[in-house]
Amino acid sequence: MSTDDQTTAYNAPVLEFKSGSFSVPALILSGNDLQLIEQQLQDKIRLAPEFFKNSPVIIDLKELTRQSLNIDIALITEIARKLGLLPIGIRGGTLQQNKEALDLRIPVYSNNSRTTATGTQIATQTTPDVSQKKDAVPTAMVITQPIRSGQRLYAHGDLVILAQVSAGAEILAEGNIHVYGALRGRALAGVQGNTDARIFCTHLQAELISIAGNYKISEDLAKTIYNKPVHIYLKDYTLVIKEL
Amino acid sequence: MARIIVVTSGKGGVGKTTTSAAIAMGLAKKGHKTAVIDFDVGLRNLDLIMGCERRVVYDFINVVNGEATLHQALIKDKNCSQLYILPASQTRDKDALSKEGVEKVLEELSKTFKYIVCDSPAGIEKGAHLAMYFADDAFVVTNPEVSSVRDSDRMLGLMSSKSRRAEQNQEPIKEYLLLSRYSPDRVKLGEMLSVEDVQEILSLPLLGVIPESKSVLNASNAGIPIILDEKSDAGQAYADIVARYLGEDKPHRFIEDKKGFFGKLFGGK
Ligand SMILES: Nc1ncnc2c1ncn2[C@@H]1O[C@H](COP(=O)(O)OP(=O)(O)OP(=O)(O)O)[C@@H](O)[C@H]1O
Ligand SMILES: [Mg+2]
Numbered sequence: 451m452s453t454d455d456q457t458t459a460y461n462a463p464v465l466e467f468k469s470g471s472f473s474v475p476a477l478i479l480s481g482n483d484l485q486l487i488e489q490q491l492q493d494k495i496r497l498a499p500e501f502f503k504n505s506p507v508i509i510d511l512k513e514l515t516r517q518s519l520n521i522d523i524a525l526i527t528e529i530a531r532k533l534g535l536l537p538i539g540i541r542g543g544t545l546q547q548n549k550e551a552l553d554l555r556i557p558v559y560s561n562n563s564r565t566t567a568t569g570t571q572i573a574t575q576t577t578p579d580v581s582q583k584k585d586a587v588p589t590a591m592v593i594t595q596p597i598r599s600g601q602r603l604y605a606h607g608d609l610v611i612l613a614q615v616s617a618g619a620e621i622l623a624e625g626n627i628h629v630y631g632a633l634r635g636r637a638l639a640g641v642q643g644n645t646d647a648r649i650f651c652t653h654l655q656a657e658l659i660s661i662a663g664n665y666k667i668s669e670d671l672a673k674t675i676y677n678k679p680v681h682i683y684l685k686d687y688t689l690v691i692k693e694l
Numbered sequence: 695m696a697r698i699i700v701v702t703s704g705k706g707g708v709g710k711t712t713t714s715a716a717i718a719m720g721l722a723k724k725g726h727k728t729a730v731i732d733f734d735v736g737l738r739n740l741d742l743i744m745g746c747e748r749r750v751v752y753d754f755i756n757v758v759n760g761e762a763t764l765h766q767a768l769i770k771d772k773n774c775s776q777l778y779i780l781p782a783s784q785t786r787d788k789d790a791l792s793k794e795g796v797e798k799v800l801e802e803l804s805k806t807f808k809y810i811v812c813d814s815p816a817g818i819e820k821g822a823h824l825a826m827y828f829a830d831d832a833f834v835v836t837n838p839e840v841s842s843v844r845d846s847d848r849m850l851g852l853m854s855s856k857s858r859r860a861e862q863n864q865e866p867i868k869e870y871l872l873l874s875r876y877s878p879d880r881v882k883l884g885e886m887l888s889v890e891d892v893q894e895i896l897s898l899p900l901l902g903v904i905p906e907s908k909s910v911l912n913a914s915n916a917g918i919p920i921i922l923d924e925k926s927d928a929g930q931a932y933a934d935i936v937a938r939y940l941g942e943d944k945p946h947r948f949i950e951d952k953k954g955f956f957g958k959l960f961g962g963k
Contacts, residue, residue: 598851
């Protein structure tokens, strides 16, 4: 490729490092009885076998650590593998567990690495909770309480809020956002790049609105739509705000 | 079981301690055995406003650390036999309080008291968190200005996610708005937010409006909770608030300019 006549060989780069963000389900453990875990995990997988088949998973040990319950990393990863999951890391474990994981060549994730997990919770100490079945597939998250200043909310699917979103609050969704109340904070839809995501709200007073990374700040919003019911979508990479 | 009330705000200097003293006295005067706790470790203000600063032997931290019994530390109010004060320590720092320690004290108080009023320190750090963590009801004291309203909103967010009720998935803390240091003339001039503005931003039920009043400073200098000054507008506002909290239906007052003709006729309505 290179046309220069220097003697040193020139190889075109065949790799590069890029940071990426992927959505991986986290298996949140709240009990350390391996038999119970295996049984409940199996029950959950049976609900959506295709969803879980060869699915990467991060094993979240935070709750166990909080309760000072220990679990053997080799055994729990073995159980996950046996059931068709591919454990690709742990988080929230003790120093000893982190070491065990690294010895098994399993990465250790920091606790606050902005969680991209879809939170499949396994409660092995309490009786199995049937209502948790719905966690298996991300559906709409419905919130009835106001989202206050300083609060941040992330939904893996659609996000429906039946209350106000205060100035200084931030709501994010991989899907659509609906706000039935004053939207005064920041609203970001399609945060994993879904350009078809939309924002619907009954009283637009937002500090910022964004769809798939294309955003407008409060200053950019026309006065004519202030506090109006609107529908926001993306057209040719620009935000369109239509009164409803 | 006692009902635990936190008086909180986020922002400092908005009238939490004034309010804690007033409502604790108000509840006690209605015949309910009430304790009021100063969570503002290191500053100690409540005992001054309650006029019992010279009777402090032991404090909240002593009880938490087991250096004194609750019985030894509680100070009986000189005006009302149903009211007890648990003062803060002036010499310790706020790290002396722990969740377990606070829980133990509240549990013990719950056995004999009907209401426990927790006077929160300003901010959203540890002290304020501990003051609200075990609460059943929250009196959110807000001044009619943007920064105070924003801080109250922030505090409300914390209560809905970081309180015991939130963490244990129980019914959320009952939140009430107390709009303090309100002056209708300044609202009219556009220098302050109106009651409606604040209510719209916070969307909280209004428990009462406390007017800006010189009598508050006089009362606190004298060490007498303002609610005992029955002639003062602020004292009456707090009496209304206590009554409404206990379920009485009282129309709101002190929202309109009291110097108006009708105001004069109807005693400041
Ligand atoms: N309604 C009122 N009218 C006039 N002054 C008031 C009123 N309420 C409170 N104040 C005054 O405001 C000041 C602060 O009041 P207070 O100590 O009750 O606030 P606080 O919220 O407890 O403060 P901190 O955050 O420092 O604990 C005091 O000087 C008090 O006298
Ligand atoms: Mg105070």
